Amino acid sequence: MSLRQGYLTLFFAIFAVFLNPAWGEDGKTISNIEARQGINVCIWPDYFSITYLSPRTQQLEGIDIDLSHALADDLGVPVNYVKTHFGRFMDDLETGKCDVAMFGVGNTKARQKRINFTQPYLASNMYAVTTKQHPFIKSWSDMDQKGVIICVQKGTYMENAMRKSLKNATLTTVLRPNERELEVLSGRADVFITDYPYGQKMVSVYDWAELLAPPGKTEQFQYAYAVAKGDDQWLQRMDQFVSDIKLDGRLEKAAEHYNLTPIIIRE
Structure with missing residues (x-):
C-alpha cells in the first residue's frame, strides 16, 4: 500500500x-x-x-x-x-x-x-387467572383445549410465550391492563395469563379470582x-x-x- x-x-x-x-x-x-x-x-x-x-x-x-x-x-x-x-x-x-x-x-x-x-x-414463571366459579378450568392443564379463550396483554412476553405453547386454545390480546380482568369477568375469555406480582394482586384484591400455577416451571x-x-x-x-x-x-x-x-x- x-x-x-x-x-x-x-x-x-x-x-x-x-x-x-x-x-x-x-x-x-x-x-x-x-x-x-x-x-x-x-x-x-x-x-x-x-x-x-x-x-x-x-x-x-x-x-x-x-x-x-x-x-x-x-x-x-x-x-x-x-x-x-x-x-x-x-x-x-x-x-x-x-x-x-x-x-x-x-x-x-x-x-x-x-x-x-x-x-x-x-x-418469574407465568400464572393463569380465572374465576372461582369457572365450570371446568380448575388447573393449568385444563386450559389448552378447543373452545377455551386465553387472554394476554399485548406487547408482554406472555403473548409470544403463549403463541408458541398453545395448541388448541384460542389466544386473544388486549391493550389496556385492566381489560384482561374484564374479559374474564364478562365471560369473553376463560383465563388470562400474568406473572407472579400481578397474580398476587388478583388474589389479594379480588375475591372472585382463582390463581392457577403451572405444575412445573413454565418458560421463566x-x-x-x-x-x-x-x-x-x-x-x-x-x-x-x-x-x-x-x-x-x-x-x-x-x-x-x-x-x-x-x-x-x-x-
Whole structure:
C-alpha cells in the first residue's frame, strides 16, 4: 500500500466514525440528567407490587418505585415518572421521553433488537387467572383445549410465550391492563395469563379470582431495567446500580416489603 493510499484509508476510517450515529452519544444521558436536575423514569402504574398507583392512597408504590428513588438518590437528583405501558415503552425510550424503564420489563430477544438491558434482578414463571366459579378450568392443564379463550396483554412476553405453547386454545390480546380482568369477568375469555406480582394482586384484591400455577416451571422470564441503545456509559451505570442494590441489601429489603422475595435474583 502506498503512502497516499494509507492516508486515504485513515481518512475514510475517521470519517466513518463521525458518521456513526452512536458516536458522541456516549455519556449523553447522564449529561442530560445532570443538566435538567432530574431523572425521567418510565413506569406502568398498574403493575401491582412493581409500580402501582394505589387507588386507596393515590400514591405510587412497589419495588421499582422504591428502587427508582434509590437510583435518584445515588445520582443526586429527583425522580420524575413518565407513564407508559408495555406496548409503547420502547418508543418512549427511543424518543427520549424517559432515561430508563423501571417496571419489571421482561428481557426478550425481540426487545433486545431495539433496546438494551441491565443484568436481571427478578425472574418469574407465568400464572393463569380465572374465576372461582369457572365450570371446568380448575388447573393449568385444563386450559389448552378447543373452545377455551386465553387472554394476554399485548406487547408482554406472555403473548409470544403463549403463541408458541398453545395448541388448541384460542389466544386473544388486549391493550389496556385492566381489560384482561374484564374479559374474564364478562365471560369473553376463560383465563388470562400474568406473572407472579400481578397474580398476587388478583388474589389479594379480588375475591372472585382463582390463581392457577403451572405444575412445573413454565418458560421463566428475567426482568431487568431497560435503556435506549447508543449510550454504553449510561447502560454501564445502570448495570452498576443493579450490582450495588444486590450487594448492599436494598434489593432484598424492597422485595421483602412487597412480598417479592421468592422471585428476586441475588447474583
